[in-house]
Amino acid sequence: MAxxxxxxxxxxxxxxxxxxxxxxxxxxxxxxxxxxxxxxxxRIKREPQFMLDWRLRALRHWQTMANPDWAHLRIAPIDYQSxxxxxxxxxxxxxxxxxxEVDPKLLATYEKLGVPLHERARLAGVAxxxxxxxxxxxxxxxxxxxxxxxxxxxxxxxxxxxPDLIEQYLGSVVPYADNYFAALNSxxxxxxxxxxxxxxxRCPMELSTYFRINAANTGQFERTLIIADEGSHVSxxxxxxxxxxxxxxxxxxxxxLVALRDASxxxxxxxxxxxxxxxxxxxxxxxxxxxxxxxxANSRISWTQVETGSAITWKYPSCVLSGDNSVGxxxxxxxxxxxxxxxxGTKMIHIGRNTRSTIVxxxxxxxxxxxxxxxxxxxxxxAEGARNFTQCDSLLMGDKCGAHTFPYMExxxxxxxxxHEATTSKIADDQLFYSRSRxxxxxxxxxxxxxxxxxxxxxxxxxxxxxxxxxLLAVSLEGSVG
Amino acid sequence: MSAIASSPATVHYREAFARLQPQxxxxxxxRVAAMQRFAELxxxxxxxxxxxxxxxxxxxxxxxxxxxxxxxxxxxxPAFVAQRLVLANGSAAGPVPxxxxxxxxxxxxxxxxxxxxxxxxxxxTERFAALNAALTIGPLLLSTAAGQRSDDVVQLSLVTTGTxxxxxxxxIAVRMAPGSRARLLLDHVDxxxxxxxxxxxxDIELGAGxxxxxxxxxxxxxxxxxxxxxxxxxxxxxCFVLRDSQLGAALAxxxxxxSLDGRAAGTEITGVFLADGSRHLDSHVLVDHRAIETTSLQxxxxxxxxxGRGVFNGKAIVHAGAxxxxxRQVNRNLLLTPGAEIDTKPDLEIYADxxxxxxxxxxxxxxxxxxxxxxxxGLSEPEARSALTRAFAGAVMxxxxxxxxxxxxxxxxxxxxxxxxxxxx
Numbered sequence: 062m063a064x065x066x067x068x069x070x071x072x073x074x075x076x077x078x079x080x081x082x083x084x085x086x087x088x089x090x091x092x093x094x095x096x097x098x099x100x101x102x103x104r105i106k107r108e109p110q111f112m113l114d115w116r117l118r119a120l121r122h123w124q125t126m127a128n129p130d131w132a133h134l135r136i137a138p139i140d141y142q143s144x145x146x147x148x149x150x151x152x153x154x155x156x157x158x159x160x161x162e163v164d165p166k167l168l169a170t171y172e173k174l175g176v177p178l179h180e181r182a183r184l185a186g187v188a189x190x191x192x193x194x195x196x197x198x199x200x201x202x203x204x205x206x207x208x209x210x211x212x213x214x215x216x217x218x219x220x221x222x223x224p225d226l227i228e229q230y231l232g233s234v235v236p237y238a239d240n241y242f243a244a245l246n247s248x249x250x251x252x253x254x255x256x257x258x259x260x261x262x263r264c265p266m267e268l269s270t271y272f273r274i275n276a277a278n279t280g281q282f283e284r285t286l287i288i289a290d291e292g293s294h295v296s297x298x299x300x301x302x303x304x305x306x307x308x309x310x311x312x313x314x315x316x317x318l319v320a321l322r323d324a325s326x327x328x329x330x331x332x333x334x335x336x337x338x339x340x341x342x343x344x345x346x347x348x349x350x351x352x353x354x355x356x357x358a359n360s361r362i363s364w365t366q367v368e369t370g371s372a373i374t375w376k377y378p379s380c381v382l383s384g385d386n387s388v389g390x391x392x393x394x395x396x397x398x399x400x401x402x403x404x405x406g407t408k409m410i411h412i413g414r415n416t417r418s419t420i421v422x423x424x425x426x427x428x429x430x431x432x433x434x435x436x437x438x439x440x441x442x443x444a445e446g447a448r449n450f451t452q453c454d455s456l457l458m459g460d461k462c463g464a465h466t467f468p469y470m471e472x473x474x475x476x477x478x479x480x481h482e483a484t485t486s487k488i489a490d491d492q493l494f495y496s497r498s499r500x501x502x503x504x505x506x507x508x509x510x511x512x513x514x515x516x517x518x519x520x521x522x523x524x525x526x527x528x529x530x531x532x533l534l535a536v537s538l539e540g541s542v543g
Numbered sequence: 544m545s546a547i548a549s550s551p552a553t554v555h556y557r558e559a560f561a562r563l564q565p566q567x568x569x570x571x572x573x574r575v576a577a578m579q580r581f582a583e584l585x586x587x588x589x590x591x592x593x594x595x596x597x598x599x600x601x602x603x604x605x606x607x608x609x610x611x612x613x614x615x616x617x618x619x620x621p622a623f624v625a626q627r628l629v630l631a632n633g634s635a636a637g638p639v640p641x642x643x644x645x646x647x648x649x650x651x652x653x654x655x656x657x658x659x660x661x662x663x664x665x666x667x668t669e670r671f672a673a674l675n676a677a678l679t680i681g682p683l684l685l686s687t688a689a690g691q692r693s694d695d696v697v698q699l700s701l702v703t704t705g706t707x708x709x710x711x712x713x714x715i716a717v718r719m720a721p722g723s724r725a726r727l728l729l730d731h732v733d734x735x736x737x738x739x740x741x742x743x744x745x746d747i748e749l750g751a752g753x754x755x756x757x758x759x760x761x762x763x764x765x766x767x768x769x770x771x772x773x774x775x776x777x778x779x780x781x782c783f784v785l786r787d788s789q790l791g792a793a794l795a796x797x798x799x800x801x802s803l804d805g806r807a808a809g810t811e812i813t814g815v816f817l818a819d820g821s822r823h824l825d826s827h828v829l830v831d832h833r834a835i836e837t838t839s840l841q842x843x844x845x846x847x848x849x850x851g852r853g854v855f856n857g858k859a860i861v862h863a864g865a866x867x868x869x870x871r872q873v874n875r876n877l878l879l880t881p882g883a884e885i886d887t888k889p890d891l892e893i894y895a896d897x898x899x900x901x902x903x904x905x906x907x908x909x910x911x912x913x914x915x916x917x918x919x920x921g922l923s924e925p926e927a928r929s930a931l932t933r934a935f936a937g938a939v940m941x942x943x944x945x946x947x948x949x950x951x952x953x954x955x956x957x958x959x960x961x962x963x964x965x966x967x968x
Contacts, residue, residue: 131592133892442881457896460863466891470906471596475878478907485893485900 090147096120099248102147106217106251109224119237119247126241132375132404133433133465139346144311146249146282209265211295212257216284219255226257230288234317234354234381242313242348242375246282250315253284258293258324267523269298283314289324291357296327298526312371313348322357322384327365329522333533334370341400341429344372351378355387355413363390364407365521367530369537372401377435379408382416382444389418392518394530396537397430397462406436406453406467411444411477422453423515426462427538433465440477447474451481456514458487458507458538508535552603553582556710559609560677566611567680568651573660577676580662584670593667596854596886597796597825602768607710607740609678610703617702620732623947627698632705633713633743634681644697645725649684658716659684661746661774667827668772668798675712675744675772682714687723689750696726696758696945703733703741703763711739716746719753719781728758728948731771731791735764738793743771749781751805756784758945760952762791765820769795779805779834786943787814787843788952789824790959796825803830803837803865813842815936817956818851818883819963825854832865832898839869844939845876846932847883848963858890859900866895872902877909877935879928879963909935925964932960 090098099120103113128139206213212223220227237247258264289295312334318326328351337344347370353362364378380389391407409418424432434453455464466483488510496506512519512531519527560578567574586603587594610632617631626644629636639650651659659682663672687693703711719725733739741763749755763769769792775783783801801810816824830839845853859870876885889902909931917927936956943949 455891455893457893457898460866460896462896463892463894465893466889466902468888468890468904470887470904471884472876472878472886472906473884475881475883475908477878478905480903480905480907481889482903483889483891483901485891485898487896487898 088148089145092145093142094120094144094146094249098146102249102251105147106220108220111224111228112220115232115237116248119244120249122238123241123244123248126244129241132435133431133467134373134375134402134404136346136373139311141245147251205265209262210259211262211264212255213268214255216250216253216255216286219286223255223257226288227255227286230286230317230319232317234319234352235315235350240350243315243350246284246313246315246350250282250284253286253314255285256287256295256297258289258295260290261292263293264295267296267298269300281310281312281314285314285316287317287326287328288319289321289326289360291321292323294325296329296523298329298523300331300526300529311346311348314350316349316351316378318353318362320353320355320357320360320362320387323359324357325361325363326353327363328353328378329526330366330368331526331530331533332366332368332370332374336370336399336401337372339399339428341372344401345370346373347371347376349376351376352381353379353389354381355384355389355416357387358384358413359386360384361388361390363392363521365392365518366394366405367518367522367526367533368393368395368403368405369533371403374401374403374405376405377407379410380418381410381412382418383412385413386415387413388416391418391420391422392521393422394425394515394518394534395422395432396425396427396534397432398427398537399430400428401430403431404433404435406434408437409439409449411438411440411447411449413444415446416444417448418450420449420451420453421517423518424453424455424464425458425511425514425534425538426455426464427458429461431463431465433467434483435467437469437471438479438481440472440474440479442473444474445476447477449477449479453483454514455483455485456488456511457485507538511538549582550585550603552606553585555606556609556674557582563609563611563678567678569656569660573656574677577660577662577673580673581670581677584673587667587670591667593827596852597794597823602740602794605708605738605740605768607708608705609710609712610680610705612680617704617734619700619702622698622700623728623730623945623951624696624698626695627700629700629702630681630683630713631702632709632711633679633701635683639683644695645691645693646685646687646697649686651682654684658718659714661716663772663774663800666772666798666800666829668770668796671742671770672744672772672774675714675742678710679712679714679744682716684716684718685727686718687720687725687753689720690722691720692724694724694726696728698728698730700730700732701741701743703739703767705734705737705739708737709739711741712743713741714744714746717748717755719747719749719755721750721778722752723750724754726756726758726945728945729760731759731761731763731769733763733767735766738766738768739763740768741770743769745771745773747773747775747783749775749777749783751779751781753778753781754784755782756786758943758948759785759787760948761789761795761797762955763795764791765793767792767795771797773797773799775799775801775810777801777803777805777808777810780807781805782809782811784810785812785814787812787826788943789814789816789826790952790955792822792824794823796827798827798829800829801831801839803832803839804834806834807836808834809838811840813840813939813942815844815939815952815956816846816853817959818845818847818853819849819959821850823852823854826856828857830859830870832859832861832868832870835865836867837865837869840871842873842939844936845874845885845887846879846936847876847885848879850882852884852886855887856890857888857902858892860892861895861898861900863894866897868895868898868900870898870900874902874904875935876904876906877932878906879908879932925961928964929957929960933957
């Protein structure tokens with residue numbers, strides 16, 4: 062059933078489509094991390110004192126911590142002192158006032174990535190807070206959002222313009238001492254996005270940010286904070302690509318979501334950072350802490366992720382279900398091809414009464430990829446009537462890859478109902494044979510079957526993301542079967 | 544890890560070992576190396592993943608006296624089957640017969656030492672298997688002849704007893720020759736007089752085409768600490784079956800490791816546990832699929848009530864090359880009352896693609912509709928609850944095909960469930 066070797070070689074040799082480096086002058090700090098670096102970052106950002114104090118506490122805590130080794134990942138040691146912790150595109154004046162003022166080279170970057178900022182933004186009705194390396198360069202649709210009272214801006218702007226909100230919510234879901242990478246991020250994060258949706262407002266458009274890693278040797282430390290006030294609703298999209306490079310790059314982001322009473326947040330991610338080449342050289346190290354808290358009653362947080370990129374993915378978007386009747390959801394497709402390693406999953410912490418959570422995780426392993434689902438469902442004694450359903454399925458393509466499942470379930474309330482099921486299988490020969498006999502090529506048949514396998518997750522994605530996700534999977538998997 | 548952990552507990556056992564060593568028999572260097580290994584590993588800390596849900600702080604704080612060989616007779620509950628051998632603190636009360644119930648028996652005097660005092664690398668209980676190898680006083684080797692098939696059940700009653708808190712280290716090695724078949728019943732009891740610590744090891748090897756069914760009943764007293772490791776290697780076309788009933792002790796941990804080494808080797812591990820009172824029962828199962836066409840089934844049913852806590856950690860690893868393997872894990876749990884806790888973790892690690900692996904686990908309460916139905920038919924609330932709970936365990940108990948044992952476990956579950964449910968309703 063193998064494709065011909067020539068096909069396979071050609072397909073496997075397919076280069077990362079989004080690999081290029083934009084030649085923009087950058088202000089970059091020399092490699093290394095100490096208190097002075099943190100002070101410089103804070104000063105460049107013109108942050109108030111409380112931010113600097115918080116960053117320094119985080120750094121001091123980080124210095125006492127050890128790199129975690131519990132994940133099912135093989136990671137070469139990371140030298141945190143050889144990384145530059147700040148890089149900004151050179152400011153010409155005080156930053157662009159409109160798209161016209163944005164460096165044309167930056168705009169060209171987005172063009173190449175298929176994100177014609179103004180076009181796409183207008184056509185799709187999406188506001189894009191584009192992050193290039195570490196500083197926001199352009200934000201659109203601010204006015205329309207402002208009319209609705211929605212604050213959608215870069216984290217730096219939020220720190221300057223809404224310090225009260227930042228002080229109240231920053232670190233309230235992911236404290237700086239949460240874990241090694243969260244502590245590192247808290248100390249050195251350079252920028253990110255901030256969203257505040259006021260009481261009773263349904264955000265008039267889907268919010269979107271593209272993160273991109275560009276300047277060489279620059280770790281990217283984004284921080285996102287989304288607050289949905291009582292009765293509000295927001296859908297946030299995040300997608301990323303990164304230029305091709307041989308040296309491993311570190312990314313340690315933190316995302317915090319807060320949903321107050323009756324609020325709902327939908328957070329969707331398509332992640333296709335450079336995964337390294339077919340020999341496992343290069344690629345992004347992606348260590349992300351994402352957590353949302355359903356703080357108020359009847360609130361809802363839904364995570365959807367399609368993880369096809371990065372050499373290493375370490376990511377567990379989680380929900381703390383504090384409010385009564387709150388709902389947490391996690392839908393994930395993770396793909397590991399070539400030498401990619403993914404250790405991803407979620408945590409659902411049930412605290413409030415009648416809290417419900419759903420976990421659907423689909424893992425696809427190909428080549429020598431290692432894909433791990435790691436999840437925790439914790440029902441505390443207070444979570445009367447809590448309910449969880451977890452399904453995690455793995456699809457294996459080839460006999461060199463691996464698919465692993467580590468689900469933790471801790472149940473401390475007798476009224477809870479927790480169900481977990483998982484399967485591991487390969488694409489069945491009879492399915493392929495049937496497709497072939499109906500005139501469908503093997504590649505198409507595999508794509509079709511994989512898309513069917515992932516469908517339950519894709520249908521949770523906003524339309525344009527769903528299309529992109531399907532294409533990504535197809536490209537990432539071509540030539541993997543045989 | 545080269546530094547020797549010198550917690551007061553490890554120091555205590557090293558000193559006790561030094562005093563006891565002249566009476567232990569076997570090559571001193573083997574014993575010393577095992578003790579050294581235990582001291583190196585020490586007791587597990589709070590951050591030890593294999594002990595995430597089971598704290599041994601209480602066990603570590605006690606100073607059990609390792610049992611010395613004794614000839615005094617002990618009281619044991621009646622036997623389930625005709626052929627029964629009683630081992631007190633791991634050693635036979637009288638002279639060990641050369642053959643028993645179809646098995647040839649070997650001791651340190653008559654059997655190769657490397658078969659009797661093996662240590663096992665890895666797993667959360669490596670430390671305790673090493674401690675057992677250092678301190679065991681009457682390790683017993685049970686072996687079959689090639690092609691020898693017996694359907695009779697042979698019972699081994701392992702009694703932990705002593706005039707003070709005692710550490711018993713029973714150790715049984717089973718060697719099944721190719722094509723042989725046997726059934727073994729392991730019954731763990733204690734004298735209930737003191738807070739004892741039983742640290743047991745079963746070391747099992749199945750030759751090609753061999754078949755062993757092991758029934759295990761752990762019904763030690765309310766104060767007992769029990770740690771056990773079952774290590775089993777299964778050859779081509781051979782099958783290892785474990786029927787476990789984990790009912791007793793204050794704190795019990797069972798690690799079952801099955802390595803399916805030969806083509807088409809299989810294993811079936813089923814068990815039931817009842818964590819009532821303030822019992823803490825922890826069952827770890829690890830199945831290594833190392834050859835093609837190997838199959839495994841794990842099915843554990845757990846019941847927790849009062850302040851009881853049940854832990855299940857199942858794991859199947861399908862190694863590279865073990866194609867056409869089939870691994871199935873099922874774990875169902877019932878939480879009967881507030882205050883009880885279930886922690887479950889069914890893991891899969893798959894490194895081959897042409898495999899079928901699945902796991903399913905559920906934790907919940909009795910179905911309110913089923914309860915309502917039984918109540919509408921005139922059953923009292925405790926009766927209805929007890930019937931449903933027994934039915935829940937029954938799915939696994941039905942596989943216990945030794946009738947006297949099965950009835951005993953049923954009755955015991957019944958007795959405790961009724962007491963429990965009448966108390967709670």
